[in-house]
Amino acid sequence: MNAHDLYVVSPYLAMAGAAALVIILDLFLPVSGRGGRGRGLLPYAAFLLLAGPFVLSLIQFYDLGDAANLVRGGDAGSDGAEASILLGSLSVDRFALFFNFLVTGAAALVVLASTEYVRLMPRFQGEYFGLLLFSATGMMLLAAATELITIYVALELTTLPLAALGAFLLNGRSSEAGIKFLIIGAISSALMLYGMALVFGFTGSTQLSDISSAVARAGGGGAFGNYALLVGLVLLVAGFGFKISAAPFQMWVPDVYEGAPTPVVAFLSVASKAAGFAVLLRVMFTGFFDVSLDWAVLMAALAAASMTIGNVVAIAQSNIRRLFGYSTIAHAGYLLVGVAAGVGTAQSGPETPVFASIGPDSVLFYLGAYTAANLTAFFAIAAIGQRVGGDRISDYAGLVTRSPGLAIILALALIALIGVPPTGIFIAKLYVFTAAVDSGLAWLAIVGVVNSAVSAYYYVRIIRVMFLGQPPAIYQDGGARSARSAAPWAAMGLAAAALVFMGVAPGFVMGAAGAAVRALGV
């Protein structure tokens, strides 16, 4: 460990430090009066502390230059210095930094949006933000991890705080959400660990680069010659499938989305999914690319199943959170289309896989756009829920007469989730489906387009209820109406602005995504 190593891991240290500081700060802020005015500063403290990991990531981004990886002693950027102890475990490259920005941004918006929500909690406000930031630390580490054991512990650091946050409200539904997330997360971790054990047993290493060379040696001829490795890979994908909420590993999603606190669901649905896709992309493309012709079929099948199951079941939902639970399963499907499209077929013959960078590119861009859209939607749902006092779609009837601003913002997010221009997801879907056609997966692109049309039905239904429905004569009192601040509106506005920005000027995020995918070094 030397000074340079400390510098390399500084964004992660800053994020974990911010989490610990918020918890400690909670002890010293005065509990003045009812509702705790002093504690009202906590979210802003957490927001400001997030500047630490953001600025450090920015410095590293410019410091990176032409080097592939900030960790010294690797193949690139080596200047005779002794190999770092981080070597093999972490790779701080443009791919990791892309997710640093995505996760830090999502965390900042969720913190802002939580200001109104945490007032409902009598205690443990510091722990709420602390756990959120610890989870964000795990997500950032997950995107940088290049070794199976590091991936595993980072994944646990990501999911454990989310399970506690899911149960935070301690009512029946919230506890159910927490325990379901914990138990199903544990089962998926067990599957994944078994897969890792098999991969280690049959390649002799836990480092992705060594696994890659072992796979290249073993899997000659393109066919998956190694049955044990195939089983290991399938178990790994099953474990990751839970985290990205892809079918058929999706059964926990609707219950957790219904019961957990809304800002936590917002964070879970975007940042946790992004981190899951980060690790999936890194493991598949860096570790197992030589057998990619075999797993691309698996990814395509998961994609088709997720899109279809998510969209078809969403139609029947009457609770908006459950509906978004199924919607997020469908979006995991669209994203998996991009993962499958990363494997192209060569002109020379179908036996040799070719890396089609447009596939992972489109996944990263889609994650950015989806993060903006889903955060907008969930922030609006949280605010509407506090005003109308319910999560059923029928509660939203005639919302436009009562809260026109919220109705319009939610409508924008819903239109975006269908994939209508001028929003980011339109470009993202175009990008993903183009990638699929380019890689010879035209059938998958068709399934995706048909599914997008199906999804329009249930998204538009909510808009219709909000704008054309009859408002109830007497509103239920949603409570907490007295304590309103500008912060949730700021979070909503920023997320919506990012959404539209990615639609009208996609070049910036596309460029970043392209640079990130090149860092995978396939």
Next chain:
Amino acid sequence: MAWVLFIALAVVTLGGGLAVVATRNVVHAALALLVSLVAVAGVYLLVYAEFLALVQVLIYGGAIVIVLVFAIMLTRSAEYPRTSDNRQWPLAAVAALGLLAVLVPAFLINAVQDTEAKNAAFTGIAQSLFTTWAVPFEIASLVLLVALIGAIIIARSGPGEN
């Protein structure tokens, strides 16, 4: 000799595992689990992984089984029938046997990569823990912190309690 010991340990491990599933009393199941886990520690000794064997006995044999027994004791089990039987067991049996059928051929078809590092000494483990494995080791400490905080929140927030 090693084979004889291995077969004996394997029989005890599997027997313990079967007893966990077959017995109808939850406490008996927890104790059968202990037998199975300690036998696994024996398997570790057989491949010269004495550190792992020690950890296995301490953590699994000690901590986990004791926590299990405490959990059974403290969750008012008198109000519930103390059996671990339910109607889904045929489904579970099919799933378990299916997984077995998928996994066993993996070890029959392919040869396990023989990594060296037999008889890893305690000092070697300690050294590699703070050099090669420093990153996952440090992340694990964060995971423990998070687990503690989460447990405190859930355990100490009963209604009406301060």
